[in-house]
Every structure is written in structure tokens, then in C-alpha cells.
Amino acid sequence: MRSSLLYLVLLAAPVAATAAENPLSAAQARGHALAAGVCATCHGVEATGNSPNAKALPFRALAGRYVPLTLQRHLAEIAETGHSNMPQINVHADDVQDIVAYINSLESPADPR
């Protein structure tokens, strides 16, 4: 009994620590929900893990690749026209903003450019 309780505490601790270190704003949380719903069939949208579609960059790699405004313009374009292997995505400009906010939250502060 005692050891199983300890096990639970050990399991829960890293999750709690991560949430406290990196709380998402409301916009970022919306962006995360959108990304998980619309983009996650191809892109890895979480802070860790690979993309289901090997050609689609995981979002945490996008965060380091574009400055926020460029990413936003790029995504707005993708939302309108789609791009090579990626179908047109049905997202509103506000959604794009939230997704960009989320993607940029994936950028590690320990990795400045």
C-alpha cells in the first residue's frame, strides 16, 4: 500500500512541475487545442515526440525556424492555398494567431537565438 502511494506521487510530480514551469496563456491553450484537432494527423504538435507524417515538421521545430510574424503570414497563406503535400486547412485568421502563439510557446527559453 505504502509503496504504491509513493509510486503515484513519483508519477504525478514531473507532470505538475512541467505545468508550473510552462503555463499556457488562453490563446496558446486554444492554439494547442486547434493544433491537436486539425494538425496532429501529420505534425507532432506536442513539446516532445515525432510527427506521424515524417515529412511534416514537428511544431517545436517550427518554433525555432520562423520569427512569429513570418510564421503567422506563412500559416495564413497555407490556410488559404494549402501547400505541396499539405491540404488546404480550414482555419480562421484568429485560429492562426492562436496556433502561432502555441507554436512559439514550444520554443525552449534555454535555447535562445
Ligand code: HEC
Ligand atoms: C495531411 C497532413 C498535414 C496536416 C493535416 C497539416 N500539415 Fe502542415 N505540413 C504537412 C507536410 C507534409 C509539410 C511539409 C511539406 C510541405 O511543405 O509541403 C507541412 C509543412 C507545414 C509547415 C511548414 C512549411 C514550411 O515552409 O516549412 C507549417 C508551418 C505547417 N505545415 C503548419 C500546419 C498547421 C498549423 C496545421 C494545422 C492547422 C497543419 N500544418 C496541418 C502536412 C500536414
